[in-house]
Amino acid sequence: MKFEELNLNKSILRALEDLELENPTPIQEQVFSVAMSGRDICGIAQTGTGKTLAYLLPLLRMWTFSKEKLPQILILVPTRELVAQVVEVAQSLTTYMSFDTVGVYGGVNMKTHVAELLNGCDLLVATPGRFTDLAAAGAIKVKNIKKLVIDEFDMMLDLGFRPQLELIFDKIPEKRQNLLFSATMTKDAEEILDVFFKSPVQIETPTAGSPLDSINQKAYLVPNFQTKINFIEVLLANDKEMTKNLIFVTNKAQADILLNELTERGIEDVDVIHSNKSQNFRFNAIKRFESGEIKTLICTDIVSRGLDLTEVSHVVNFELPEDPEIYIHRIGRTGRAQQNGTSISMISPREVDLRVAVEELMGEKLTISETPSFIEVSDRLMIFEIDEPVMKVLIPKKKVDIGPAFHEKKEKNKKVNVRRNIEAEKKRKYGKSYKKEIPK
Template identity: 35%
Template sequence: MDEDPTTSTDAGFAELGLRPELLRALADLGYEEPTPIQREAIGPLVAGHDLVGQAATGTGKTAAFALPLLQRLTTGTSDDPVALVLVPTRELAEQVSQAVHRYGRELNVRVLPVYGGQPIHRQLQVLRRGVDVVVGTPGRILDHIERETLRLDAIRTVVLDEADEMLDMGFAEDIEAILAETPEERQTVLFSATMPPRIDAIARRHLRDPQRIRMGRDTATADALPTVRQSAYLVARAHKAAALGRVLDVEAPTAAIVFCRTREEVEEVTESLNGRGFRAEALHGGLSQDQRDRVMGRLRAGTTELLVATDVAARGLDVEQLTHVINFNVPSAPEAYVHRIGRVGRAGRTGAAITLAEPREQRMLKAIERLTGQRIVLEKLPTVTDLRARRLEMVRTTVVEGLDADDLDRFRSVLASLTDEADLEQVALACLNLLHEANGGDVDEPEIPSIAPQREREFDNRAARRNGPGADRYNDRGPGRGRSADSAVTRVFVGLGRRAGLRPQDLVGAIAGEAGLPARDIGAIQITDRFSLVEVPEADADRVIRALSHSTIRGRRPTVRRDRPHR
């Protein structure tokens, strides 16, 4: 619910001594109360102290250093920057730059993001005109220093944001070289999600008697994470929209939020999903409050199943029936990921967090894993065969649910007349075909090119066993360590899935124990809500099917057969 935040903002942030221009900007942005790290950090930074801050979750640290930086800023007095913010990625550079611009709009602050992959001549033009704050990645900042197009003699404040990530990316020497170009009397601020010894070493060398702040993980978020199944798919940018539709087809969420970075992307994704037959609604800052309320009402009422939103527009939303959070892109900051997925798995509820990642974003997934202490399972995109199997499973589910209807007797006369003309099996098959067509029929679309993850050997059976119930795919290093890569394999259908509590190790144990097949010969395992597919050597397929058909898994005797190919 949006309400006039001016009063609560003034009461919260004004007591930190911020200037009126900043308070008005915060009020317009809807900021009501300082977060804990903002309360702890803003005062010492405004007073000019150096500071080391650790925040394990998304606690608003950008505002924690940006607001004091702007508080102490005297704009327009020099063409050279007076503040420098170093960040590990271009995405974070853009995010921080936008935040500084929004907070300081009434101060006419001149801020420039500087990163690789952007035409350098544009950066040179802006630098020649003069800037107040530069936000950039170490490599490109150092490039400008060596070109003598960026002078740091006037720098009064340096911020090292996501310092541990910058070190992990190999920027340690660049950071040292950049700091050597800044005045010794500068204010230095260091923020990091973790505090390994090498971060402490940087703080001892470059910070003067710093204040230290450590924020623990938000309790509600920490409690929610264990119940959230986290996975990611590697997808090229050109195929993301198609991949999103395919994932949603297989997952079949009750209600889901798809997070996008920009308003334009929200509109594009919403249009694409509606074109595929989903019921999707957009939620972004361009909508009025009445429009937002109507969208949320339709989601809670079940007439809309997908909400496509930006982070800002979705702030504060709590939808009880939400089952999935999907990141159309990897969030630019790990803390944002934690807050997004915390929207499912609340109050003991289970949920799924799925991320569509471009190949270059794998490093960002690793940063998220370090922050959460939990693994994000890299999965293979569902194939056309998977989609066809899913739709056939939907037909079966619909029929099973229909068996409980109270008024089936009224169709007996129709069935009798039909069986006079055809046998019962033929009649049943015709009915199933009609139901299948009503659900969309056979899938007829091209395959999406698969992308192999970096260091793929890390994602072996040990990882699947560590992850337990959330590990939906088991991959024992390809087609099995005990046989050659070109051995013939067969996919076996097992009529149990996640809803039965099935885990990869359950299938491995059953096949090894009942069929006597060594675990090293078991290939990829895919587990969906209601069924599973497992690769076994063609020569052993019949033995595995017979053994599993006469055994119980998770207390149930499953339907087991060869996976039927669809053409």
């Protein structure tokens, strides 16, 4: 099928032509007709299947011009990078339309976003936290919202956005169409669907856990973190096919360690992206990676999830993720848009159980290749690779002689309960009794 066969208007088709897009992906094709019918949708699709266009195309087709310039479409995403990405795609699709898109997210002075919203918009892309902040301040008018999209829903719940989402559900008009997209469906997600959605149509493609056919998966047994650094150094320096690479690590500290090591060893064109980096740093790193200024980006899952990074040649699992489904998200960054890609997994002995979990999810074994003999094997272990628990050493405090636990009270502090004769005391003092007589 071609986009011309869908019920799209000329302005959108012209924009798609400018983007050199001709054929919809399976999820784009399936979502379009259901969305146009007005039904709620729950789309389950892996990374790289074209979810952003899947919901933007029908929503833009159904949009009607309004002089009020109040948002009719609200798209919620978990990170500022995803806000910027969706805004960019929406603007490219509406080049030939009188249509305004605004993106809002945390980490920016709210006054900047308030000023943008005062000018009006047709589509609002937001992170849940910033939307609730702006709505509480009265900067967002929600009465015209007719379409709600929640993208990367499972990631939102992982990040703890459920309270904000429920608040938004209650705040925006109840009469609306809901479109939810997620890579996985959890129990929490199903609960929210049951409460806030109206008999959503579930669209799933491809089956969760199945690796994409266009990805060549390689795996190597590597003893430890330092040896992995030696291995990736050799690959980046010598493998000419590694033209645009994503290296996934477990956390921010490991990302910084890997970047510093590679930089000191003379590996150029490499940068890092994680949540400790500033907004501008992260945007610039992605921009430089997309433009080809740098060819390797070291990242953590929490930041890189959902980003539409094009023409990635290699994905490196420097360490396997604890959640096997994240492995599918990672390798799905390559082998996109009818292109082939390669994933490389470096598996240490402490990651054997994680490897088994990935294989069980995929329903197939990872093919283990022989690690090149010229890779220098290191015996040095990082602190996080040592399984022995770190025992706290308790240093006893200096003893102070404070005497026995019981000691006699001082004389002035001794108290004895004695029954007093107040009348006798007054008679001695004043010479007569001050006892009041009861009148007859």
